Amino acid sequence: MPTWELKTDRPTSCLQAFLLAKTFHHSYQSPLTADRYEMASGYGSLAREAIVLLDRFSAGRQCLDDFMEDASKDLQIMDAMHKKFILDVVSGCIENQKLLDVVIDVFYGQNWKCVSRGDRSQFVIICYLATFSLDDLGLQRFSIIIRSLDIKKMHTFLTFFFTNLTTWIQDEWNTIYDAAHVEKHLISPLQRWRPEIDILMDQFAVKISLGNQVKKSPSKTTKPQEFSFTKFPHTRPRPLPLPELIPLQEKSKPVSLIYSYIQYFLWTLPHTNTKQFRCVNPHKSETTKVEINEDLDSKLKFNSFQSSGLPSSNKNNMWPIKLNNAAILRQGALYEREVDEELQRMERLVEGAREPSSFLQWQKEMRDKDLLEELASIERRRLEGRISYEEAAMARTRLIERNQKTAQLKKEETAQLMRRYAEKRLQEEKGLRDLVQQVAEGHKNSKAAREKLQKFKQSIVKEVAEQRRELLRHALEEAQAELSRKFEVIREIHAIESLPHLRVRNFDYAESAGHELLGEMSLVELKERLALLKEAQQTEEHEKRELILEEKQNKKQLLLEKLDHINVHTRALAQASASRSEIKARLAVRQAMRQDESVLALQKKLEEKQLERQRLKQSESLKKKA
DSSP states (O other): OOOOOOOSOOOSSHHHHHHHHHHHHHHOOOHHHHHHHOOSSOHHHHHHHHHHHHHHHHHHOOOHHHHHHHHHHHTTTSOHHHHHHHHHHHHHHHHTHHHHHHHHHHHHHHSTTTOOGGGHHHHHHHHHHHHHSHHHHOHHHHHHHHHHSOHHHHHHHHHHHHHSIIIIIHHHHHHHSOHHHHIIIIIHHHHHTHHHHHHHHHHHHHHHHHHHSOOOOOOOOOOOOOOOSSSOOOOSOOOOOOOOOOOOOOOOOOOOHHHHHHHHHHHHHHHHHHTTTGGGSOOOOHHHHHHHHHHHHHTOOTTOOOOOOSOHHHHHOOOOOOOOHHHHHHHHHHHHHHHHHHHHHHHHHHHTOOOTHHHHHHHHHHHHHHHHHHHHHHHHHHHHHHHHHHHHHHHHHHHHHHHHHHHHHHHHHHHHHHHHHHHHHHHHHHHHHHHHHHHHHHHHHTHHHHHHHHHHHHHHHHHHHHHHHHHHHHHHHHHHHHHHHHHHHHHHHHHHHTSOOOOOOOOOTTSOOOOOOTTOOOHHHHHHHHHHHHHHHHHHHHHHHHHHHHHHHHHHHHHHHHHHHHHHHHHHHHHHHHHHHHHHHHHHHHHHHHHHHHHHHHHHHHHHHHHHHHHHHHHHHHHHHO
């Protein structure tokens, strides 16, 4: 692509840059640009034709040279410059597809909700023209092409493209081409055009915002109509007004699930307080009663059946469970997480952390307090709701009574209007009967003339029917003759076709067909190439199979090591648990012995006290007797 640079100072504003670039484009154009793209108007139609060709190539996935030859044949009726423009654009998009897909794929990933997959070719062509052909086209022709498409989508795409041009787009292009080439031939020309493109985007944004405003429809004026003396007014009376519809009562809102739970909690709260100290009384619990009833019911013999029990093989054989790969990995992750949590807990205790029991007690008290306040507010709201419900019911009753009175008055007025309408209809029917009688008397005089005219018409119809039958007979005879002639010709053709045809065809498997195609070959060569291709595929599959087996063996070895680690960890935990349980048992035995000694001492002391009290009683009784 030819490139040129504007040898002027940097403009101080976007408007100055736009005017300067416009003046330069009108004053200077390269000969190559004038030869290639000097067209008056119609760039939009050429761009749409290029979009259609690019869609066809993307759908067909054929060779580029063959596709360009076919497209050139299809565009023979167009002007040479127009055809060259379309073919250059399509071929450039296909050749630079990898560079353009970097932008288009990310654009679709961010705007997949508002952009269709069918518009991909439009964005590809606009991206190609902006990147490689903007200097040759000029801003005016580029804006014509954009206006011929969907302005809103093009505004979104160009804003996305020029916003991210110097960031990740340049980084992705540097991975495809050399960084110096990208900076000089791709980024720098686009940066020169950035002020003019910003002004063009502002114009499109204003146009889109104006297009979204709703246009007010013009108000219709009343057209006066002249009074006509020839047209009589409508004889039907004006229809009665429809009765007013009685509004339906709105449905009451259903009780929320949270409110139901709170009501249940309030109902069960007194019972929980009474059941709190039931353990003092020696009553059977509900669970014990249920177990006793089930035991008594099980002793009954009706509706019982004998089961054979489980097979003997399942009773004695306790096989170990075989873990799969996922279970082994989960078990290993679980043990590692437990070890990490235990280490963290020990570190917190070493650092001086406390037990959160006091905080939890305070938190529980505050939650109970909040719950009581919430229950009180809920009860208050419930009473207020009941009061409003009663008031609404009274208002509804008064409204129903008022509506009933209004409906009764409407019924009486309607009955009176219906009586008046019936009397008027009787008078109109009487007048119509008189008019019909007068018309019938006038029809009696014209009956004879009508019969005479009918006889004359019947004679004419008979003559026409006879002539029609004669013409149909002649046409039928001619059609039968033509049909017999056609049958004779068909029999001759069948006789000619029934003769045998001798065809001799010699086919050489070592020679090509001679169509001068790019990939043309003989049948022998094709078989040889297919055999070589099959052998190469088998070799590749064998190598892949060996690689997969090696990876599988490595993975199996890793899982075995993980399983050994889990077993070691499990045995260590089991030994630690056994040692802890043994220590606890020893402590329990010592404590029980200590408790027994203290109980015996207390019992002995109690007996001594009782004996001493008896002795005192006996001494007092003896003193009284003396």
